Amino acid sequence: MDILFEHGNFALLRDGFLQTVELSALAALLALLLGTLLAAFRVSPVPVLRAFGAVWVTVFRNTPLTLLFLAAVFTLPRLDVRFSPFTFAVLALGFYTAAFVCEVLRSGINTVPLGQAEAARSLGMTFGQTLRLVILPQAAKTVMGPMSSVFIALPRNSAIAGAFSVAELFQAQASLTDLGYPIVLIFFWVALPYLAISASVGVLFHYLPQIALAAGRLVRGLSERGTPVRTETVEANQ
Amino acid sequence: MSSSRSASASVLYDAPGPRARVRYRALGVLAVLGIAGLLWYAYDKLDSTGQFAPELWEPFQYTAVQQRILDGLLATLKAFALAAVLSLLLGALLAAGRLSDHKPVRAVSTAVVQFFRAMPLLIMIFALYRGLFAGDPFWALVTGLTLYNGSVQAEIIRSGVEAVPRGQGEAAYALGMRKSQVMLSILVPQAVRSMLPAIISQMVVTLKDTSLGFVITYPELLYAIKIIASNSTGYPYVPTVLVATPIYITMCLLLTALARWIEARGRRGANRRTPVPA
Numbered sequence: 001m002d003i004l005f006e007h008g009n010f011a012l013l014r015d016g017f018l019q020t021v022e023l024s025a026l027a028a029l030l031a032l033l034l035g036t037l038l039a040a041f042r043v044s045p046v047p048v049l050r051a052f053g054a055v056w057v058t059v060f061r062n063t064p065l066t067l068l069f070l071a072a073v074f075t076l077p078r079l080d081v082r083f084s085p086f087t088f089a090v091l092a093l094g095f096y097t098a099a100f101v102c103e104v105l106r107s108g109i110n111t112v113p114l115g116q117a118e119a120a121r122s123l124g125m126t127f128g129q130t131l132r133l134v135i136l137p138q139a140a141k142t143v144m145g146p147m148s149s150v151f152i153a154l155p156r157n158s159a160i161a162g163a164f165s166v167a168e169l170f171q172a173q174a175s176l177t178d179l180g181y182p183i184v185l186i187f188f189w190v191a192l193p194y195l196a197i198s199a200s201v202g203v204l205f206h207y208l209p210q211i212a213l214a215a216g217r218l219v220r221g222l223s224e225r226g227t228p229v230r231t232e233t234v235e236a237n238q
Numbered sequence: 239m240s241s242s243r244s245a246s247a248s249v250l251y252d253a254p255g256p257r258a259r260v261r262y263r264a265l266g267v268l269a270v271l272g273i274a275g276l277l278w279y280a281y282d283k284l285d286s287t288g289q290f291a292p293e294l295w296e297p298f299q300y301t302a303v304q305q306r307i308l309d310g311l312l313a314t315l316k317a318f319a320l321a322a323v324l325s326l327l328l329g330a331l332l333a334a335g336r337l338s339d340h341k342p343v344r345a346v347s348t349a350v351v352q353f354f355r356a357m358p359l360l361i362m363i364f365a366l367y368r369g370l371f372a373g374d375p376f377w378a379l380v381t382g383l384t385l386y387n388g389s390v391q392a393e394i395i396r397s398g399v400e401a402v403p404r405g406q407g408e409a410a411y412a413l414g415m416r417k418s419q420v421m422l423s424i425l426v427p428q429a430v431r432s433m434l435p436a437i438i439s440q441m442v443v444t445l446k447d448t449s450l451g452f453v454i455t456y457p458e459l460l461y462a463i464k465i466i467a468s469n470s471t472g473y474p475y476v477p478t479v480l481v482a483t484p485i486y487i488t489m490c491l492l493l494t495a496l497a498r499w500i501e502a503r504g505r506r507g508a509n510r511r512t513p514v515p516a
Contacts, residue, residue, distance in 0.1 A: 045251050045262050048269040062442070062490035063483055064449035067460055071483075074467070074475045079283045109249065117249035127251075135249055152356075159358035163453040170360055183369035190361055198356040 009176065016172035017193045023089055023168060024155040024197070030094030031154070035101025042106050053102065060099035065160055068092040073164045089161035093154065100150045108143035109135065140212070148205035155197045169193060284476065294474040298481065303466055310462025311485065317376065317448045317458060321383035322441050328384055329391025336396050339417070347392075354389040360450050362386065367454040375456035379448065387444045394436045398429030431504060438497035442490050449486075459485065 042053035060068075072088040083091075112135050120130040162170025173190045177183060254262060284290060297303045335347025354362075363382035371378045402425050410420040430437070452460040459482060467478040 043248055043250055044265075045248075045254060045258075046265045046269055048266045048273065052269065052273055058491070059483075059487065062446075062487040062494075064446040064460065064486055066449040066452055067479070067482060067486060070452075070460065070464065071479045074464075075479050078289070078473070078475050079287050081283075112249050114249050121252070131250070156356070156358040159360040160450070160453075163360065170358070170364070173361060173364060177364070177368050183365050187361070187365040187369070191357055194358055194361065195353075195356050 007179075012172050012175060013169070013189055013193070016167060016169040016190075019086075019166065019168040020155060020158055020193070021197065023086065023093065023161055023166065024158050026090045027093035027097060027158065028151055028154055030090060031097035031101050031150075034094060034098035036105060038098060038102035039105035039109070042102060043109055057099045057102055060096050061103070063096075065092070065096050065157055066163075068096055069160055069164045085161075085165040089158070089164065089166045093158055093161065096157070097150060097154050100153075101147070104143055104146045104150060105139075107146075108139040111142045112138045141209075144205060144209060148202060151205065152198050152201050155201065156194065159194075289476045291472070294472050294477050297466060297470040297474060298477070303470075306462045306466060307459070307481070307485075310457060310459035313456065313462075314445075314448050314451075314458040317379050317383070317451060317456065318441075318445045321380045321387065321448070322444050324380065324384040325387035325391050325444060326437070328388030329395055332388060332392035333395035333399065334421070336392065337399060337421070351389045351392050354385045355393070357386070359383070359386045359447055360453060363450055363454060375451060375454040378454055379451040379456050382450075383444055383447055386447075387440060390440050390443075391437060394433050394440060395426075395429060398433035398436075399425050401432065402428045434504070435497040435501045438493060438500070442493045445489060445493060446486070 038053045038056055041049040042057070044050060069089065069092045072092040073085060076083075076088065116134055116138065117130055120134040125133070158168065159170040162168050162172075162174065165171075169190050173186055176186045176189075251258075288294075332347050332351055335343050336351065338344050338347070359382055362385060363378055366381050367373075367375060367378035371381070399421075406424055406428065407420055410424040415424070448458055449460040451458045452464065455461065463478045463482045467473055467475045
């Protein structure tokens with residue numbers, strides 16, 4: 001217990017924890033946005049966009065994250081791109097994770113049987129309705145599991161940022177080790193926050209379907225009360 | 239409809255008609271312009287900061303530098319090969335533990351698997367490096383990789399065993415086989431067969447994670463790259479990264495291709511087993 005309350009160690013670990021959480025959250029946001037865009041590219045009817053998505057995924061999935069961090073922190077400043085190490089870390093982690101998010105989303109959309117969309121279209125649903133009411137809800141169901149693994153892996157991967165001058169938990173571990181504390185104790189106090197983060201993300205994803213359902217019901221309830229139900233005109237299939 | 243359903247058929251859109259084709263083509267042209275713009279921007283950045291200067295690329299002509307890259311590559315492959323084998327052994331052991339009939343064995347294996355899957359590998363490798371293997375980065379790296387990837391492999395093997403149709407195990411028990419016989423001669427061979435692509439994908443992760451050895455000064459490929467860049471005149475970081483990235487990507491793609499090949503081989507008729515009605 002001593003180690004935690006000596007010489008400002010608590011502040012070191014707390015700041016490291018907050019930095020890890022902040023880095024993970026920002027990278028997760030970037031990965032989600034970019035990954036969704038890339039997935040849209042990969043399922044789009046335009047071959048050039050599909051190829052772009054495929055190349056992105058191949059490059060970022062098969063390059064070690066450590067190399068990406070090295071490239072961001074040591075290479076980009078040589079190209080006159082100057083950000084803080086933290087920003088570089090967010091970019092490297094976000095770009096890397098986006099490739100995995102893209103693959104999860106794409107495979108999720110691909111698991112929806114073709115007949116579902118054909119049936120929706122033959123009922124006269126527009127593209128937007130087909131996507132919103134038929135395809136995405138079914139894709140979301142199969143996507144939830146793999147998506148939670150991607151976002152549980154992200155905070156774990158964020159530890160590498162510590163080796164590239166971001167003051168997060170790995171750096172706290174390294175500093176405390178240099179101060180000569182027993183490594184077992186340090187490991188315990190550094191492991192605990194990571195386990196807490198992993199567990200929180202796991203719990204969040206576990207309840208996400210219920211949260212999404214509740215939100216959907218709320219939105220539908222409001223719109224039904226607000227505007228009368230429109231009768232959609234059948235659009236010609238282009 | 240079925241004639242237009244090609245391999246690239248998507249639930250998201252129909253076979254395009256004339257108007258949609260024009261629109262797709264316009265989007266395609268826009269996309270090409272956008273990508274060309276990005277590439278030009280990258281090229282311009284590299285050029286204007288002098289990254290194509292010959293002296294930055296000169297080091298790669300020296301045999302000492304080439305030797306260093308080769309040594310780094312071999313060190314990477316050495317750590318990878320050992321970690322891959324050990325993690326499969328550990329994975330088999332932990333999977334057996336999680337499928338055990340004895341509750342304590344199950345509980346311990348589950349705890350071990352969950353812990354090592356949730357911990358950042360770098361944190362473990364660093365603790366091993368400083369604590370257990372004081373000053374021996376190779377074994378710290380291999381042990382860390384084995385503990386993490388072994389736990390993941392255990393989950394892959396376990397889910398494979400659980401995915402084998404129940405009748406297979408029941409039939410084996412009905413023939414009077416013991417649990418170890420049922421496992422070893424009936425369930426595990428089928429599980430490994432179906433999970434081989436997933437097992438190899440995890441090996442790609444193992445291969446990529448050897449680059450964490452960089453942090454504890456194990457002289458693998460990434461470490462070699464960093465040394466070359468910081469010891470040469472003009473700090474050729476950009477050229478070294480441009481050399482290292484294709485090497486890593488190629489190694490990983492070769493492993494992935496192996497997984498695909500094995501999967502395709504398993505599907506081909508010649509050595510396929512009679513499909514079991516579920």
